Amino acid sequence: MRLTYKFLRDKRGSVATIFGLLLLPMVLFTGVIVDVGRAYNMQNKIQRSLDAAVLAAVIAINRGEDKQKAQDQAKRVFSEYSSADKVASTFTPDFSVAIKSDTIEVSAKADGKVDTHFAKIAGFDTFDVGVSASSSYARPTDEITLVLDVSWSMRYGSKIQNMKKAAEAFVTQMQPFDDGEAYRIFNIVPFAMRVNMGSDFRDWVGSRKDDFVGCLEPEGDIVPATDRISNPAPGYYYPFNHVVHGDSGASMCPPDDSRIELFSSAERELTTRIRNMELGFGTATDIGVLWGWRTLSPNWRSEFGRNARFPKNYGKTNRKIMVVLTDGRLVRSDWKPYESANGKKTGNKTVEESFNGVCSGIRQQGEITVYTIGFNLDSADASMVTALKNCTSKGGRYFDANSSELEDVFKEIAEELSVVRITG
Secondary structure, three states, X not given: OHHHHHHHHOOOOHHHHHHHHHHHHHHHHHHHHHHHHHHHHHHHHHHHHHHHXXXXXXXXXXXOOOHHHHHHHHHHHHHHHHHHOXXXXXXXXXXXXXXXXXXXXXXXXXXXXXXXXXHHHHOOOEEEEEEEEEEXXXXXXXXXXXXXXXXXXXXXXXXXXXXXXXXXXXXXXXOOOOOOOOOEEEEEXXXXXXXXXXXXXXXXXXXXXXXXXXXXXXXXXXXXOOOOOOOOOOOOOXXXXXXXXXXXXOEOOOOHHHOOEEEEOOHHHHHHHHHOOOOOOOEOHXXXXXXXXXXXXXXXXXXXXXOOOOOXXXXXXXXXXXXXXXXXXXXXXXXXXXXXXXXXXXXXXXXXXXXXXXXXXHHHHOOOEXXXXXXXXXXXXXXXXXXXXXXXXXXXXXXEEOOOOHHHHHHHHHHHOOOEEEOO
C-alpha cells in the first residue's frame, strides 16, 4: 500500500508527459494554420485574376464586342493572370453579362479546392475556396456632336478622306449596344461658310422659302453667344444666299450631302453620312460650333421638333459632348449687314470675336464637354491653336493632329468618354 501511495504522489517527469501528449495537437494546429494561410493566399491570387477578367470583359463590350466574345476575352485574361500567379487549375470562372438601362455589368465567380498538407491528419484533404467580382460600365445618356470642317482647304493632302475615316471609326467605337434602348445619340454638324440645315427646316425662313438652299444667316450678332432662343422659328431666319466661290466653284453653303444630321443612333446611317460629305467654301468655325451647341441644348428641343426627346435636359445623367475639328484659320463673310426680322444688324463683329464669344458662352454655361482638334495646323495658325485651346471645356482637351495621328486622337477621346470601374 505504501509503495502504491508513493507512486501516485511522485510528480517527476509529469511535464514531459504532458508535453508529449500536447505535442501532436500543437503540431497539427500549426500545420492547419499553414494550410489556411496557403488557402488565403490562393484566394487572393484568384481574386486578382477574376478582377482583371471582368474588367477586360467590360472593356471588350464597350469596344463593340458581343457578349460571347467579351466572355471569351475574360476567360483568356483569367487564364493568363492565374497562370502567372500559379493558381490551381481546379478554379474555373463563371461569367455573366447584364445590360441595364444605365450600366453594363459583368459579374463572375470562381470556386475551387486547395489541397492541404497538415490538415489531412485531421481529415481535411482540401479547403473550399470561392471568390466573386463584378465590373460595371456606367453609361449615362450620351449626346455627342461632331462639328467637322468641310471647307475647301480640306481637299489638300487627303485631309477630307482622313477625317472621314477617323470620324467613322469614332462612331463605330462609340456605337450604342444593340440590347435595349440606345443611350448614345449623335449629331453631325459639317460646316463651311455656313451649316446646311437641310430641307426639313425650310419653314424656318417663312415666306422666303424660295431662296432657301439649306443655310441660314446668323440671326443677329452671336457675341456674346447663348443657347437661349430670343425669337423662335418659323419665320425669323433669313436664308443664306446661294453664293459660289469664283475660283473654286464651291458653294459657300455646303452641299446637301453635307447637311446636318440630328439625333441618330444608327451606325450605318451615321457612317454613311460622314462618308458622303462634300466640300464647301469658307471656314466659319464659329457658326459650326454655335449650331453644335444648339444640337445639345434642351432650349432648342421644340425648335428642332423632329424628336421631342432630344436634346435632353442638362444634368448628371445626360452627358453632352462636342468634338470640334478644323484645319485652319477662320474665314467667314457676311454678304450684307442686313436687318433681320427684329431690326438688329449682323456682320458687325469679326469672326474671331464671334468664335471666342461662342466658346466663352459654352464654357460659362459649364454643361458641355468640348474637345477641339487642330488638324494639320502650321505655325501660321498659332492664333487658331490658341483659340481652339481656349474653346475646350468641362474636362475636354485640345489635340494637335496630322493625318497619320487623327484616327488615334479620335480613339483616345472615345476611350476617355468610357468610364469603367471595379465594383466589388
